[in-house]
Amino acid sequence: MSVRKEQLSENVVVICGDNREILPTLGRFDACVTDPPYGIGESAKKNNTRGTLAKPNDYGTDAWDAEPADPVVLDWIRSNTLWQIIFGGNYFALPATSCWLVWDKVNGDNDFADCELAWTNLPKAVRRIHWMWNGMLRKGKEPRFHLTQKPLGVMSWCLDQLPAGVETVVDPYCGSGTTGVACVGKGLGFTGVEREVHHFDTSCRRIAEELRRPRLFAEPAARPVQEALL
Template structure:
C-alpha cells in the first residue's frame, strides 16, 4: 500500500493479482506430512503472516489500473462487477477446491479455463490443459504453498492483454505471473513482501531469463552456421 499510492490514476493497463484470502501458510498443513506430496517443503514456520487485503487495497488497485483480474473474488466482501473467470483445476478427488474464481473487469460474462493442477498431475499445455503431462520431468517445480501455473498466466495475457500494456501483480508469490509477462514482452511491476519468497521468486525469474537467453543464443548460432 505504501508504494501503490505513488502511482497515478490508471497507470497500469491491467492488474492481474492473487491476494491471500486466509491469514497465512500455517493454515495449509499439506495433509499433516512434513513435506507435501508435490515436493513443497513445509514453509509455514518460516514464512511471515499473510495479510488479507482490506477494502482500501481494492480501492487503490482499481484506482491505479484500468482493468483487473482478481483471484479469490468469492472470498472478498467488495462490490466487484459481474465478470468472472473460472479456473477448473481438473483435480479429480483432491480435497482442495475443484475451481478458483477470479473477477474480470474486461467482460460481464463467465469464462472457463481448464488446466490440471493437482500435485504431480499437471496439464499438458494451454490447449490440452485437461490432459495430464506425460513426462513429469517437465512439470513446474512448486516453491509456494498456493502457487499457480505459468500456463494460467500465459492464457490470461494472451486473452486479455495487448502489446504495449503495463501490468501489475501485487502478490507475486512464486513468480509464475512475472515469467509469463516477461516471456510475452510486457512491461510489469511486481510486489512480494515476504523476504523468503521474494528471494525464491527472484531466483526462479532469473533462471527463466537465463535459459531463455541461452536458447536465443543457440538459435542465432544455428542460423549463422546454416
Template sequence: MRVETIGDCTLYNGDMRDIVPTLSSVDCIVSDAPYLVSKGGFAANLQLEGGFGGWMKDYGNGGDIVKCDIKWSDWLPIVYAALKDDRQAYFMSNGKNLKAAWAAAEAAGFDLHTILTWDKRSALPNKYYQNVTEFTLFMRKGKAFTIRNPASKSLVSIFQRDESSHPTEKPTELMSLYIENSTWSDWVVLDPFMGSGTTGVSCVQSGRPFIGIELDETYFDMSCRRIEAASRKPNMFRPKNDNTPPADMFAPATPVAGAA
C-alpha cells in the same frame, strides 16, 4: 525496502500498501492475493471414524496453510487508484472468498465483466466435495473493451505443475492467458502480491513490462530467481509490433444477426 530490476521487470520487497501509491499508473492488474485458505474440511484424518485407507491412510489436513493479515477492502481501493482508466484486472479467489472479494472490488469502483473458472485437475481430499476449481474475478475500470482473443473460454483446464515451494502457486499458462488477452506489449502489468513470481514470469514470456511486490523476503528471492531465469530464455513466439491497440477498441460489439 528492497528493489530489484530484471529486464523490464521492477520488483519490490515490501508492503504493497506503502509501495503502490508511489507508482505510476499501470495498465493491468493480475494477482492471486492472500486470503485465508485451510487445508481441508476436518482437523485430522484420525478424528474420522475408521479414518481413510489406501493412498489416503496417512492424510491429515489440520490448520491453515496461508498466513493472511490483510482484507480485500484494505487493498482493492489502492490498486483501483493505481490502474489507468478503461483497463482490466484479474483477481483470483477460492469459492469461500469469492463473495467477499466481489463485494470489496465493486465497493472500490471496479465493474465485473465475468467470473472465470480454473479447473486444476487435482484436489486435496476432504470430507465434503473435493474442490478442483478456483475462480478469477475479471473486472474493469471504466469503459469495456473486447479481449484480444474473444474465443477464450471462461473455463480453462490447466494442470498445476509446481515450479516452486510456494503453497498457492498458479500455472504460468493461466496467467499468460489473462495477460495476453488484456494487454499490448508496452502495457505495464502489476501484481501487488507477487508470491513465487508466476505473473512476472508470464510477463517476461509475453513481452510485457512488469511491476511485482512481495512482502515475504523468502518468496521475493524466489520470484527474483524465477524471473531472472525466464529472462535468460529467448522467446521465439513473442509477438512482433504488438504495442498499438486498435483504434476502435472501445467500439460496441457488432450485434449478432437475428438476435432479439
C-alpha cells in the same frame, strides 16, 4: 519495514516490502493480475501435506494467509489500473461483473475446491481453463516454490484474456513470481511487490531466468492507434 528493489530489466522490477507502503509510491499500470491471500488459512492446512514443493518446507512463512487482502490495496488496484484480474475474488467485496475467469483444477473427488475464481472487470463473458493441479498430478510438472503457487500456464492464459494494447502489469501479491514469469514470456512490463524476503528472492530468480531465456518475439504487440476523425 526496509524496502529492497531489483530492477531485472528496463521494464521488469520486483520490490520487497509491504504493498500498503509501496503501491502509493508507484504510478498507474495498464493491468493488475494478482493472487492475494484469500484469508482462509489454506496454506497452513492442506497444501503443505502434499509434498510437491521443490524442497520440503522451502516455502517461507505462511502467516500471510491468515488475513485476506486489505481493502485498501483492492481500492488502490481499482483506482490505479485499467484492467484487473484478481484471484480469490469470491472472497472479497468487489462489484458485479460479467467476466469471471474459472480455473478448473481437474482434481477429482477430494476436499479441495474444484475450481479457483478470478474476478475481472474485463468486458467479456465468463471464461474457463482446465489445468490439472492435483498433488503430484500436475499438468506441466512445474517445480513448486510457494504453497499457493499458480501454474504458469494458468497465469499466461489470464494475460491472454486482457484487451489488446496492455503493456504494463502490476502484481502487488507477487509470491514466487509466477505472474512476472508469464509477463516476461509475453514481452510485457512487470512490477511485482512481495513482503516475504524468501518469496521475493524466489521471484527475482525465476523472473531473471525467464529474461535470460531466448525468445521468439522481438517487440510487444503494437498499441492500436485511434484514427483522427476528419
